[in-house]
Amino acid sequence: MKLSEIKTILATAGSVNFQLPDGTLVPEHFHVTEVGIITKDFIDCGGTVRHEKVANFQLWDANDYEHRLKAGKLLSIIALSEKVLGMEDLDIEVEYQAETIGKYDLGFDGVHFQLLAKQTACLAMDKCGVPEKKTKLNLSELPVSGQNSCTPGGGCC
Template sequence: MNLQELKACLQKCPELGLAIALPDGRRVPAHCHVTEVGHVTKKFVDCGGAFRASEACVLQTYVGSSVDDGHRLTAGKLAHILGFADSFLPTGELPVEVEYEDELVSQYRVEGAGLVGDVLTLQLGLKHTDCLAKEKCGIDEGCGCSNEPESAEAGSGACC
């Protein structure tokens, strides 16, 4: 989901509560809040020597104590927070990611938003690593490679 799509969803129903669903079905605690809206630019070289860049709008969440729970995030509050970033976010086409700390700090893609009961729910998806220069590295996608650690340990055709 890109920033423009997210803002449109939030602005349609500003009074609704907001939930964030993790890829495994759990939810970020309802008393979380968004502490940062970032424009993250990553410039890098892949393993084949090609220079690349990627950009995203990253929403950092923070889960504090649930004791002072009077500030639950609504769709309207998140839209307001995103408005603060209008001056430096270059385009509404940026993909949106959510940074959340459970046991580890992780970033998830926002895959979509929809109503679940009377709550607007942001559905998060996993991010994955990939080789961006498969041809130069000699990696054949059809070779039966597996990214599963147990496959590599068992010698079951892992390419690398």
């Protein structure tokens, strides 16, 4: 989800709820402790220099049980980040504390913001020697050609 998309949703949202990949909700008394820009410059295993930039939201589950983040308040935090940090319309990454800090992509199901599990991947599959995943076929699905083919009941086996 891009920053512009969350702003559109928040403009009409009655509440702000985040749901973890396992279906549990982030406690409603969470805080958004950071809205910022994360820039990552790196070289992949194939030697290609890469640059990534995301808008980062950090959620924190505090012991402040009376706290409820309203959509308008989150919109104002985003607006301040855009003004002060020059934040562009970037993809959003969400950090949330579990056993360790988890990083999630962000989606929306019409009711809740969805924290979507991220996966690592090789970015240079063609250069680092990882074999392509082979498609498994049943022998019965292979095309039959010519006279040297054997069919069930054909007596060739």
